[in-house]
Amino acid sequence: MRPAARVQAAIEILDDIIAAARNNGASADRIVAEGLKARRYAGSKDRRAVREHIYAAIRACGPVPETGRAAILRLAEVEPEIADLFDGSDYGPAAIVNGEPVAKGGIAPEWLEQALADSGIAGGAASALLERAPLDIRVNTLKADRDTIELPEQGEPLVAPQGLRFPVGTPVESWDAFASGEIEVQDGGSQLACSVVEAKAGETVIDLCAGSGGKTLALAAQMSNGGTLIAADTNRDRLSRLAPRAERAGAEIAHTVLLDPSREMEALAPWEGKADAVLVDAPCSGTGTWRRNPEARWRLSETDVAKYATTQLRIIEIAASLVRPGGRIVFVTCSLLDAEGAQVLDLFLARNPRFSAGNVKLSAGSPRGKGWRLAPYDDATDGFFIARIDLVW
Numbered sequence: 001m002r003p004a005a006r007v008q009a010a011i012e013i014l015d016d017i018i019a020a021a022r023n024n025g026a027s028a029d030r031i032v033a034e035g036l037k038a039r040r041y042a043g044s045k046d047r048r049a050v051r052e053h054i055y056a057a058i059r060a061c062g063p064v065p066e067t068g069r070a071a072i073l074r075l076a077e078v079e080p081e082i083a084d085l086f087d088g089s090d091y092g093p094a095a096i097v098n099g100e101p102v103a104k105g106g107i108a109p110e111w112l113e114q115a116l117a118d119s120g121i122a123g124g125a126a127s128a129l130l131e132r133a134p135l136d137i138r139v140n141t142l143k144a145d146r147d148t149i150e151l152p153e154q155g156e157p158l159v160a161p162q163g164l165r166f167p168v169g170t171p172v173e174s175w176d177a178f179a180s181g182e183i184e185v186q187d188g189g190s191q192l193a194c195s196v197v198e199a200k201a202g203e204t205v206i207d208l209c210a211g212s213g214g215k216t217l218a219l220a221a222q223m224s225n226g227g228t229l230i231a232a233d234t235n236r237d238r239l240s241r242l243a244p245r246a247e248r249a250g251a252e253i254a255h256t257v258l259l260d261p262s263r264e265m266e267a268l269a270p271w272e273g274k275a276d277a278v279l280v281d282a283p284c285s286g287t288g289t290w291r292r293n294p295e296a297r298w299r300l301s302e303t304d305v306a307k308y309a310t311t312q313l314r315i316i317e318i319a320a321s322l323v324r325p326g327g328r329i330v331f332v333t334c335s336l337l338d339a340e341g342a343q344v345l346d347l348f349l350a351r352n353p354r355f356s357a358g359n360v361k362l363s364a365g366s367p368r369g370k371g372w373r374l375a376p377y378d379d380a381t382d383g384f385f386i387a388r389i390d391l392v393w
């Protein structure tokens with residue numbers, strides 16, 4: 001494909017991404033994969049170039065653009081060489097017309113940019129939300145150790161005790177150490193959030209929103225495979241992906257429990273008042289993970305954020321009925337909005353006087369309200385709100 005044809009392909013695929021974002025349709029990743037598959041004539045270099053144009057355009061537009069063409073024209077403001085490819089040639093985009101609509105730049109839709117600013121994320125801190133994320137792994141201490149593991153490439157050690165960082169695109173999943181479960185792909189921030197649980201061998205620990213078990217595996221390693229580790233979630237599909245991962249990682253203690261979304265305690269009754277620690281890695285808007293999923297910001301509404309906050313509070317209250325006196329809850333969201341972090345924590349503490357905010361002992365991040373925050377700009381991790389909540393009496 002000629003460079004101009006690649007730009008036209010990006011415009012067409014962006015049109016589908018924009019329509020899907022407006023109608024809650026398929027994810028950008030899936031649309032890009034399908035759009036490239038449909039263009040059989042595109043070679044691997046073409047595919048890479050089209051994909052890069054698409055994601056660069058998504059990052060360059062704040063609010064949802066009207067069209068794919070307007071999105072690429074916005075990208076051309078940041079990367080002027082793109083404008084030269086609007087040459088009206090065969091299979092390329094038509095020449096630019098004076099006064100043609102160009103999508104708006106910025107970080108996100110206006111209301112969301114404001115909500116982030118109100119939560120202390122503005123300027124460089126806001127732009128950093130859209131930078132490309134590096135590739136982090138966690139060395140699985142059930143099978144190896146960061147100090148002695150031998151890998152095909154040398155990673156940069158992270159603040160997270162077993163974390164290593166590699167450049168984007170490093171094929172870690174094809175390494176022997178991945179197949180044998182010695183390493184897991186996990187953002188450094190996510191590793192730090194797990195470390196706040198301080199899970200120990202012999203304890204009873206519940207990962208209440210386990211999903212496909214990224215954090216469960218880290219907890220099993222913390223517990224040296226000793227004790228009781230429950231991985232619960234309401235999503236059958238996600239939870240079913242945990243078993244093969246746990247097997248590869250040698251996480252023998254991880255036991256899955258599928259929850260009914262409105263009657264979670266029915267399946268969790270055996271652990272009522274018994275857990276030493278409950279991790280609530282709650283569903284959220286994901287503003288802290290836009291580096292990996294920049295189109296997510298086009299799908300959010302203020303109502304969504306309010307709904308997430310309500311769900312988060314509900315799930316922490318479920319966790320509260322699971323911990324034993326002296327036990328702890330670790331509440332985590334991958335969002336930088338206070339509405340899904342510090343404010344939810346305040347509300348929970350106000351409604352549950354037997355609990356108090358505990359110390360988050362991390363060597364990265366900074367305090368936010370009664371909790372802690374990791375942010376791409378300051379900490380070079382995904383964005384997280386993390387709080388420890390202790391059951392004091």
Ligand SMILES: C[S@@+](CC[C@H](N)C(=O)[O-])C[C@H]1O[C@@H](n2cnc3c(N)ncnc32)[C@H](O)[C@@H]1O
Nearest residue numbers: 208209210211213214215233234235281282283
């Ligand atoms: C942020 S994701 C968890 C990611 C996972 N902990 C990991 O590290 O890969 C939030 C999870 O909460 C689950 N969830 C939503 N409502 C829930 C509920 N009422 N009880 C438990 N889990 C719930 C979702 O299905 C989703 O998998």
